[in-house]
Amino acid sequence: MARWGMVIDQSKCVGCWTCAVGCKAINDEPLGYWWNRVLTTEPDSSAQIAAPATPAVDVPHGTFPNLDLAFLPLACQHCNNAPCEKVCPVGATFRRDDGLILIDYERCIGCRYCVAACPYGVRIFNWGPAKREPDFVIGYGSDYRTDGRLVFEPVRPVGVVEKCTLCVERIDAHEQPFCVDVCPVGARVFGDLDDPRSEVSVLVNQEGAEQLLAELGTDPNIFYLPSSHPNKVSD
Amino acid sequence: MVSSVRTDLPTAPGLARSPWTWVLGVLALLGLVAWIYELGHGLAATGMRDVVSWGMYIFTFAYLVGLSAGGLIVASSAEVFHIEALRPLARLGVLTAAVFSAAAGLMIIPDLGQPIRVLNLFIFPNWTSPLVWDVMIITVYFLFSATELWVMVRRPERKATLTTLAFIGLPLAVLLHSITAIIFGLQMSRPWWNTALMAPIFVASAILSGTALIVLIAWILQRYQGLAIPRATWRWLAGLMVMALFVDLFFVASDYVTIAWDNIPKDRQVLDLILPGGPYQLTFWFEWVIGGLVPFIILASSKLRAKASNLALAAALILMGVYAFRIELVIPAFVNPLIQLPPGTSLGAVSSSGSFQLIGHYSPTWVEYLITLGMFALIALAIAVGYRRLHLSRTIQEAAEHVAD
Numbered sequence: 001m002a003r004w005g006m007v008i009d010q011s012k013c014v015g016c017w018t019c020a021v022g023c024k025a026i027n028d029e030p031l032g033y034w035w036n037r038v039l040t041t042e043p044d045s046s047a048q049i050a051a052p053a054t055p056a057v058d059v060p061h062g063t064f065p066n067l068d069l070a071f072l073p074l075a076c077q078h079c080n081n082a083p084c085e086k087v088c089p090v091g092a093t094f095r096r097d098d099g100l101i102l103i104d105y106e107r108c109i110g111c112r113y114c115v116a117a118c119p120y121g122v123r124i125f126n127w128g129p130a131k132r133e134p135d136f137v138i139g140y141g142s143d144y145r146t147d148g149r150l151v152f153e154p155v156r157p158v159g160v161v162e163k164c165t166l167c168v169e170r171i172d173a174h175e176q177p178f179c180v181d182v183c184p185v186g187a188r189v190f191g192d193l194d195d196p197r198s199e200v201s202v203l204v205n206q207e208g209a210e211q212l213l214a215e216l217g218t219d220p221n222i223f224y225l226p227s228s229h230p231n232k233v234s235d
Numbered sequence: 236m237v238s239s240v241r242t243d244l245p246t247a248p249g250l251a252r253s254p255w256t257w258v259l260g261v262l263a264l265l266g267l268v269a270w271i272y273e274l275g276h277g278l279a280a281t282g283m284r285d286v287v288s289w290g291m292y293i294f295t296f297a298y299l300v301g302l303s304a305g306g307l308i309v310a311s312s313a314e315v316f317h318i319e320a321l322r323p324l325a326r327l328g329v330l331t332a333a334v335f336s337a338a339a340g341l342m343i344i345p346d347l348g349q350p351i352r353v354l355n356l357f358i359f360p361n362w363t364s365p366l367v368w369d370v371m372i373i374t375v376y377f378l379f380s381a382t383e384l385w386v387m388v389r390r391p392e393r394k395a396t397l398t399t400l401a402f403i404g405l406p407l408a409v410l411l412h413s414i415t416a417i418i419f420g421l422q423m424s425r426p427w428w429n430t431a432l433m434a435p436i437f438v439a440s441a442i443l444s445g446t447a448l449i450v451l452i453a454w455i456l457q458r459y460q461g462l463a464i465p466r467a468t469w470r471w472l473a474g475l476m477v478m479a480l481f482v483d484l485f486f487v488a489s490d491y492v493t494i495a496w497d498n499i500p501k502d503r504q505v506l507d508l509i510l511p512g513g514p515y516q517l518t519f520w521f522e523w524v525i526g527g528l529v530p531f532i533i534l535a536s537s538k539l540r541a542k543a544s545n546l547a548l549a550a551a552l553i554l555m556g557v558y559a560f561r562i563e564l565v566i567p568a569f570v571n572p573l574i575q576l577p578p579g580t581s582l583g584a585v586s587s588s589g590s591f592q593l594i595g596h597y598s599p600t601w602v603e604y605l606i607t608l609g610m611f612a613l614i615a616l617a618i619a620v621g622y623r624r625l626h627l628s629r630t631i632q633e634a635a636e637h638v639a640d
Binding site for chain 2: 035055118124
């Protein structure tokens with residue numbers, strides 16, 4: 001059994017949001033919903049900082065000429081010790097054996113305990129009827145079930161929580177998540193963390209890719225190569 | 236005992252003819268209408284969004300759970316610790332425990348995105364979730380207090396059963412509040428909640444607000460229904476309140492000091508929201524001054540606390556202070572998420588300021604106010620009906636005659 005993971009190289013990320021928009025398109029996320037975002041940050045800063053230096057995106061930090069800028073693409077971290085899964089009172093959020101954290105849209109009662117418990121703030125609740133412009137379904141376009149559980153619907157019901165599925169449809173069809181495919185600079189690498197020869201394993205074990213908020217012990221399957229890291233992914 | 240029924244009790248007009256019944260009934264109905272509106276529009280009808288994703292329903296829920304404790308604690312204490320002075324209020328206490336625990340359970344329903352699936356909690360319980368344990372303990376607590384009330388009213392001669400029930404009730408109340416506290420206390424994603432003191436704070440504030448509630452009801456009965464509550468009973472209630480107030484604020488202060496001294500950014504950010512000068516300072520003033528210092532002075536002064544109306548005033552202020560504490564607990568914890576980088580968290584909605592929010596904002600909508608108000612009206616109605624139908628005035632009066640002043 002594989003354990004799917006991803007390494008995101010922050011030294012390559014240019015902050016273009018293509019992964020975020022690609023995610024929005026293939027999963028048909030309505031207006032105001034972003035399963036995947038690209039946050040503006042500082043190189044080598046802890047993600048858990050007191051307050052951002054500025055509320056604006058793409059603004060470098062520091063004083064001229066010593067300016068610095070980095071990006072933190074953020075979606076579900078698919079934790080091995082996932083707080084959302086532990087707090088879900090009805091087991092609607094579950095962890096598949098290959099490490100994917102998924103939501104059963106037919107079971108979720110909409111209590112939003114998972115939204116409160118997630119340290120990464122990547123879960124989105126369907127507050128009201130979704131708005132789409134233009135108003136037609138794009139992307140996957142059909143329901144997807146794993147072990148009989150409904151983990152994707154083109155239009156999610158009002159009152160359930162949704163989030164990144166790591167493109168479970170594509171993974172099960174032996175493809176990479178869509179954000180990996182669309183990244184124009186190849187900053188995302190996807191693979192099997194249980195295979196020591198996979199590129200993701202090498203990046204984690206030998207190049208020092210790190211987990212976000214690792215100190216919380218959530219043990220995510222998404223890793224980050226800090227932006228100060230020498231450019232080593234794939235070439 | 237039935238033979239000693241007094242006939243000289245004041246006969247208030249029937250419930251149906253009281254204007255209060257109509258006011259409360261209309262309020263409860265408005266709450267229902269607001270909930271139907273919410274069912275049609277989704278939780279988009281509330282002020283909650285993806286940064287501050289819990290709001291008035293949850294802090295009111297926590298408040299109602301707390302209020303359900305006091306009754307059972309007062310009632311059980313009378314039995315367990317042989318406090319004769321509290322015996323007159325035992326049935327009233329158990330009645331409030333039953334009503335408030337049922338109301339707390341109901342309060343969760345409008346907060347659910349899929350209320351139709353609420354039974355999933357019992358069909359697919361995930362036992363690592365504190366919420367499941369809380370649902371179970373609230374259910375048990377309600378069934379327990381309803382049973383105890385039934386025994387008290389219908390089988391009052393079964394003294395041994397009542398004693399056993401009292402001994403079970405006390406730890407059950409403590410368990411209820413500990414588990415409700417744990418819903419919050421175990422979440423490392425919210426540093427404001429993640430303290431081992433959460434359960435002790437919840438138990439203390441439950442005893443505090445629950446006793447204050449009993450005091451307020453007892454005073455209303457004495458003032459408007461002509462019941463004579465013995466002075467010894469008031470003395471015990473005042474003592475319970477002042478002790479609980481002191482312990483409660485001591486625990487809260489211990490948390491403040493730890494955060495202020497450590498100065499860990501994400502902890503400190505929350506404290507700065509609520510301390511004087513912060514955007515949520517109103518909760519601080521209500522908790523510490525209006526519902527803290529003022530009632531403390533009233534209860535500590537032997538002259539002031541001798542008057543039942545002063546006790547009622549202190550109780551009302553304490554009830555406000557504890558509600559402020561619940562708000563302070565729930566909302567500020569959401570305002571600054573752990574990862575707080577531009578452009579912020581996706582809102583799950585498009586507002587005039589875009590679809591992201593860096594610093595959380597929450598203000599309840601009319602739907603939330605009406606549903607919450609309707610719940611309080613429903614509670615008042617249920618207690619009034621219970622008081623009448625179970626002939627509590629008679630038993631309070633009988634028991635009061637056995638209390639030496």
